[in-house]
Amino acid sequence: MPHILSIPPVSRRAVKVWHRNLTVFARTWQVNFFPPLVEALLYLFAIGMGIGSYVREIGGVPYVTFIAPAILAIAVMNSAFFECTYGSFVRMYYQKSFDAMIATPLSIEDVIAGELLWGATRSVIYVVIMLPVLAVFGVVSLPLALLAIPLAFLGGLMFAGIAMCFTAITPGIDTLNYPSFLFITPMALFSGTFFPLTLLPAALQYVALALLPLTHLVAIMRMFTQAAVSPVILLHLAWIIVVTLLCCMAAINLMRRRLIV
Amino acid sequence: MPGIIEAKDLKKTFGSTVAVDGIAFSVRKGEVFGFLGPNGAGKTTTMKMIACVSPKTSGTLTVLGMDPDEVPEKIKAGLGVVPQETNLDPDFTCYGNLFTYARYFDITEAAAAKKADELLEFVQLTEKRDITVEKLSGGMKRRLILARALVNNPDILILDEPTIGLDPQARHLIWEKLRTLQAQGNTIVLTTHYLDEAARLCDRLVIMDNGRILVEGTPADLVRDHAGREIVEVEKSDEVESCLRDLQIPYEMAGDMIQVATESSRDIARILLDRCRPEKVITRPATLEDVFLKLTGRKLRE
Numbered sequence: 348m349p350h351i352l353s354i355p356p357v358s359r360r361a362v363k364v365w366h367r368n369l370t371v372f373a374r375t376w377q378v379n380f381f382p383p384l385v386e387a388l389l390y391l392f393a394i395g396m397g398i399g400s401y402v403r404e405i406g407g408v409p410y411v412t413f414i415a416p417a418i419l420a421i422a423v424m425n426s427a428f429f430e431c432t433y434g435s436f437v438r439m440y441y442q443k444s445f446d447a448m449i450a451t452p453l454s455i456e457d458v459i460a461g462e463l464l465w466g467a468t469r470s471v472i473y474v475v476i477m478l479p480v481l482a483v484f485g486v487v488s489l490p491l492a493l494l495a496i497p498l499a500f501l502g503g504l505m506f507a508g509i510a511m512c513f514t515a516i517t518p519g520i521d522t523l524n525y526p527s528f529l530f531i532t533p534m535a536l537f538s539g540t541f542f543p544l545t546l547l548p549a550a551l552q553y554v555a556l557a558l559l560p561l562t563h564l565v566a567i568m569r570m571f572t573q574a575a576v577s578p579v580i581l582l583h584l585a586w587i588i589v590v591t592l593l594c595c596m597a598a599i600n601l602m603r604r605r606l607i608v
Numbered sequence: 609m610p611g612i613i614e615a616k617d618l619k620k621t622f623g624s625t626v627a628v629d630g631i632a633f634s635v636r637k638g639e640v641f642g643f644l645g646p647n648g649a650g651k652t653t654t655m656k657m658i659a660c661v662s663p664k665t666s667g668t669l670t671v672l673g674m675d676p677d678e679v680p681e682k683i684k685a686g687l688g689v690v691p692q693e694t695n696l697d698p699d700f701t702c703y704g705n706l707f708t709y710a711r712y713f714d715i716t717e718a719a720a721a722k723k724a725d726e727l728l729e730f731v732q733l734t735e736k737r738d739i740t741v742e743k744l745s746g747g748m749k750r751r752l753i754l755a756r757a758l759v760n761n762p763d764i765l766i767l768d769e770p771t772i773g774l775d776p777q778a779r780h781l782i783w784e785k786l787r788t789l790q791a792q793g794n795t796i797v798l799t800t801h802y803l804d805e806a807a808r809l810c811d812r813l814v815i816m817d818n819g820r821i822l823v824e825g826t827p828a829d830l831v832r833d834h835a836g837r838e839i840v841e842v843e844k845s846d847e848v849e850s851c852l853r854d855l856q857i858p859y860e861m862a863g864d865m866i867q868v869a870t871e872s873s874r875d876i877a878r879i880l881l882d883r884c885r886p887e888k889v890i891t892r893p894a895t896l897e898d899v900f901l902k903l904t905g906r907k908l909r910e
């Protein structure tokens with residue numbers, strides 16, 4: 348049995364699985380197009396304009412500009428995470444799609460890699476739709492903010508990998524609620540999203556930097572949307588890349604253990 | 609000449625459970641080969657090992673001359689699989705299912721589109737082309753799965769209970785399609801619980817129980833060797849039983865009937881009617897079902 352962190356043999360056929368999911372998504376694109384638009388507007392109005400009218404500024408930038416990168420980063424996290432938990436679990440367990448796929452030249456490694464790539468693609472699609480809305484409200488700084496798009500892919504891949512690890516070990520679909528409520532929701536609030544990380548007690552700041560992936564994604568996203576890139580970006584990027592690689596490898600190997608018996 | 613599928617001392621264990629316990633068989637090119645056995649006999653596990661989706665624990669297995677542990681993707685390119693569980697893609701139409709599946713085999717878009725329509729025609733689902741698979745009846749779903757297994761023009765077709773839960777009309781249609789495929793030179797490996805289906809379709813078959821192969825042969829040979837030519841059935845009563853014992857005629861209990869296997873049902877029936885005064889006597893040819901129940905017993909399996 349391969350070690351959880353060994354490099355899985357993924358072939359180019361993974362793209363076929365990605366393409367299958369894209370085809371299904373594209374067929375219902377009208378339904379899929381609106382949530383990102385609405386979500387961006389809801390955040391901007393409720394938190395940006397609402398709370399923003401009391402808070403005014405954080406560190407010299409308008410509050411709504413402060414939270415704009417958080418809106419993008421949370422969207423990246425949610426779209427990849429929920430696609431590769433509930434979405435992948437339904438395809439694996441209820442639709443038996445993975446069983447059907449591995450009866451073809453596709454290997455289980457190809458199938459899971461395709462699902463991870465698709466999760467990351469969902470994040471990219473979300474950000475591509477949200478970005479113009481934020482730009483219209485003048486809360487992101489173009490053209491540097493366009494780098495949010497490739498960043499969405501990297502961040503999306505990270506959360507897809509984390510999600511797939513949970514999917515690989517969950518006994519049923521209900522137990523996927525635990526990582527959602529205990530990990531994803533708190534992370535959306537305590538990762539330097541709606542208030543600066545520096546407001547947390549020092550110990551918690553270290554915890555957030557060490558353990559909460561969203562912290563690093565928000566930090567980079569903020570540098571892009573506010574056009575204020577500092578060398579620290581390299582540390583954040585390195586953290587994300589390492590965690591992405593580890594989680595994606597673990598996800599594929601754990602899924603093999605679950606499905607190939 | 610080696611078979612298109614060869615297994616020697618093939619074994620599969622799940623923890624401490626032995627699902628397949630050192631079996632050997634050889635499937636020849638172009639034949640229909642059946643795996644029969646009660647639930648839990650190891651048939652599906654064997655199918656999964658042949659289909660390269662479940663690795664063997666020990667022994668040797670070659671499919672199309674290749675080792676599933678070495679080059680599964682090459683073997684799978686030449687296989688068509690009809691699984692026991694319906695796993696069509698509910699997000700697609702009938703056409704979409706075939707087209708998408710063909711793409712997994714690296715078939716070009718143009719060829720996949722052409723093949724999908726050809727196969728819909730073959731399984732008589734052209735009218736349902738653009739309907740989502742959830743709206744199909746059970747029989748239509750099985751036909752579509754059969755069509756899906758053919759998208760890559762497989763060298764070997766692997767069918768795990770292809771007609772499970774179907775009405776007689778739907779079963780006959782599947783049989784007809786399988787015979788057409790065999791006539792075209794396809795090798796077909798199947799499992800089934802329906803013994804009439806096995807007798808009808810299989811050139812050769814094995815009966816498995818508890819992970820082992822009990823017998824192997826053509827349906828006709830198996831019936832002749834293990835159940836005799838004919839069966840006489842008599843309603844069970846103490847008088848008939850003691851009468852049979854007195855006459856030293858071997859018999860078997862089958863529910864509320866007593867069965868006597870014989871080469872000549874006419875003679876046995878006459879003796880019974882003359883000497884034992886039975887309520888009712890039925891004579892019939894022996895079938896694969898008699899062989900099956902004789903070899904695997906009448907106890908219920910779960």
